[in-house]
Amino acid sequence: MKKDVIILAIETSCDDTSVAVVKNGTEVLSNIVWNQNKTHEKFGGIVPELSARRHLKVINYAIDDAIKSSGINLKDIDAVAVNNQKGLTRSLVVGVAAAKAIAFSLNIPLISVHHIEGHIYSNLISHAELKFPHLCLTVSGGHNLLVLINNHFEYEVIGNTLDDACGEVFDKVARFLNLGFPGGPIIDKLSKEGDPKKYKFARPMLDQDNFNFSFSGLKTEITRFYEKNKDNSQMKISDVAASFQQAVVDTLIGKTIKAVKKYNLNQVSVVGGVSANSKLREDFKIYESKFGFKVFFPELAYTTDNAAMIGAVAYYKYLKGQFENLNLEVFPNRPL
Amino acid sequence: MKDELKFLLIDTSIENITNILLVLGDKISNVSYNESRAHLKNLIPGIKEILQKNNLEISDLNFVAINEGPGSWTGLRIGFATIKVFSLLNKIPLITFSSFDLIFVKNKIHDGIMLIKSSDTNFYYCIVEKQEIIKKGIISGFELLNKYPSEEKYYLEEDEKLIISLVIKKFNDGNFADIYDVEPDYITEGLITSKFEK
Numbered sequence: 001m002k003k004d005v006i007i008l009a010i011e012t013s014c015d016d017t018s019v020a021v022v023k024n025g026t027e028v029l030s031n032i033v034w035n036q037n038k039t040h041e042k043f044g045g046i047v048p049e050l051s052a053r054r055h056l057k058v059i060n061y062a063i064d065d066a067i068k069s070s071g072i073n074l075k076d077i078d079a080v081a082v083n084n085q086k087g088l089t090r091s092l093v094v095g096v097a098a099a100k101a102i103a104f105s106l107n108i109p110l111i112s113v114h115h116i117e118g119h120i121y122s123n124l125i126s127h128a129e130l131k132f133p134h135l136c137l138t139v140s141g142g143h144n145l146l147v148l149i150n151n152h153f154e155y156e157v158i159g160n161t162l163d164d165a166c167g168e169v170f171d172k173v174a175r176f177l178n179l180g181f182p183g184g185p186i187i188d189k190l191s192k193e194g195d196p197k198k199y200k201f202a203r204p205m206l207d208q209d210n211f212n213f214s215f216s217g218l219k220t221e222i223t224r225f226y227e228k229n230k231d232n233s234q235m236k237i238s239d240v241a242a243s244f245q246q247a248v249v250d251t252l253i254g255k256t257i258k259a260v261k262k263y264n265l266n267q268v269s270v271v272g273g274v275s276a277n278s279k280l281r282e283d284f285k286i287y288e289s290k291f292g293f294k295v296f297f298p299e300l301a302y303t304t305d306n307a308a309m310i311g312a313v314a315y316y317k318y319l320k321g322q323f324e325n326l327n328l329e330v331f332p333n334r335p336l
Numbered sequence: 337m338k339d340e341l342k343f344l345l346i347d348t349s350i351e352n353i354t355n356i357l358l359v360l361g362d363k364i365s366n367v368s369y370n371e372s373r374a375h376l377k378n379l380i381p382g383i384k385e386i387l388q389k390n391n392l393e394i395s396d397l398n399f400v401a402i403n404e405g406p407g408s409w410t411g412l413r414i415g416f417a418t419i420k421v422f423s424l425l426n427k428i429p430l431i432t433f434s435s436f437d438l439i440f441v442k443n444k445i446h447d448g449i450m451l452i453k454s455s456d457t458n459f460y461y462c463i464v465e466k467q468e469i470i471k472k473g474i475i476s477g478f479e480l481l482n483k484y485p486s487e488e489k490y491y492l493e494e495d496e497k498l499i500i501s502l503v504i505k506k507f508n509d510g511n512f513a514d515i516y517d518v519e520p521d522y523i524t525e526g527l528i529t530s531k532f533e534k
Contacts, residue, residue, distance in 0.1 A: 049409065053522070056413050060424045060516045074425065090410055093376050097414045100380045101421035105394050326380040 008080045009311030012055045012095030013087025013115045015046045019062040021070035022311030029070035031308040034058040052090035079109040081314030085334045086115035092330040109323040111314040116336045119271040122302040122309035135265045140272030141167030146211045152316050159211025167273050169215040176223050187241045194242030201247040206254045249280050268295045276303040344400045348375045348415030349407025358386045375414040395426040401503040404432040405521040406460040412520035429512040436462045439490050448488035
């Protein structure tokens with residue numbers, strides 16, 4: 001009988017401290033997330049130094065919780081995995097230092113994972129039917145890519161953001177409209193009360209013959225529109241939010257469908273924090289049958305930053321024996 | 337053989353120096369790296385080297401100790417994340433010591449200002465009155481001379497033996513850090529957020 005592989009995974013790229021225990025890449029035995037939204041709320045964005053301090057403050061709680069709630073013993077852990085690529089340097093180092101201390105204490109292999117790779121694999125946790133090759137749209141506050149996933153660890157980035165990532169624009173627009181932080185879930189909720197067709201904002205770069213994104217101009221359009229109309233009693237913030245959200249959703253879906261057609265793919269995986277957006281999920285479903293593809297979304301718990309997805313990737317690296325030395329460092333800007 | 341204390345003592349408070357001491361009773365081994373921003377890279381390999389030379393594992397130690405600062409925030413965090421995990425997984429106590437403690441004890445200060453260089457122009461300072469710490473912060477050299485011209489000033493000097501005796505005393509007193517909540521002495525809480533306030 002094949003031996004189970006149990007991986008303890010750590011993710012501290014931004015403002016969430018997450019530790020998970022994952023068995024055989026798909027069975028999540030625990031996935032602890034210490035969210036920092038309250039810490040950063042009053043600043044309307046993430047303060048890197050505060051974020052790093054918070055990671056260090058809670059790291060032992062998160063490790064302890066992840067192990068205890070998974071029901072495993074320390075000696076059951078086969079490897080420790082950590083995101084050391086893509087994120088805030090100060091935040092990443094806390095997770096990597098902790099992971100190395102675990103690997104050394106337990107004398108087990110250390111596995112490094114790219115943050116975006118984690119998001120790509122987040123969809124494999126619950127969707128065994130998602131096969132290679134497939135198209136992956138990653139949408140979050142830190143990245144916004146269209147990637148061909150040809151096989152395990154074979155990625156071909158065909159589209160990238162030229163400026164702000166999609167989730168970042170949600171945060172910035174929400175802050176500008178005085179709606180709070182984080183912007184994604186707030187705008188999603190508020191948009192349900194608004195008319196998405198009320199205002200026709202731009203669908204950036206949709207007519208261009210490439211797969212890149214640029215949401216910075218849309219952000220400026222919204223802020224200018226709001227400045228001009230804020231004293232107009234006819235203008236409802238929920239309509240602005242819904243119309244903005246629709247412009248983003250149309251752009252993401254439009255670009256994705258172009259890529260589906262060009263590369264003749266029939267499976268689309270949408271991952272990252274913005275993949276939790278209810279309108280994006282709803283609208284993608286509408287186009288499935290029309291364009292002959294099937295769309296997959298991660299469970300909500302695995303849309304935002306989480307360590308389970310790091311453990312999912314690490315399982316396949318474990319099988320290939322891709323291990324790191326204890327002098328591992330962080331690479332905050334390394335592309336996928 | 338008499339039971340001798342075995343412990344690791346690490347210092348990552350200075351940006352370019354990773355210092356690891358292994359104390360085995362009267363015997364002291366040391367591994368030190370002088371490399372800018374390389375705590376993360378060198379700390380665990382250094383600890384591994386020093387322990388392997390002595391045929392020891394972390395779980396063989398009586399405790400682990402760390403300089404809590406003040407100093408390089410990122411450096412301190414790398415040291416703390418490492419040592420907190422050691423303590424958690426190996427179930428051994430964690431002891432912290434402050435650079436200000438060292439100055440204080442070494443100079444038997446009654447009144448005065450303790451100073452640790454933080455950059456080319458600034459110092460971490462700590463004011464002592466009647467053997468009590470009344471204020472800590474960060475100050476420029478210029479401001480220091482203007483504001484505190486006549487106060488007695490004390491600077492940090494290396495003293496390995498004193499550090500070792502301080503942490504052993506803490507161990508014997510059962511003065512352990514909380515391995516969950518323990519943090520470095522960042523000192524300048526207010527400074528980092530002020531520029532982000534709306």
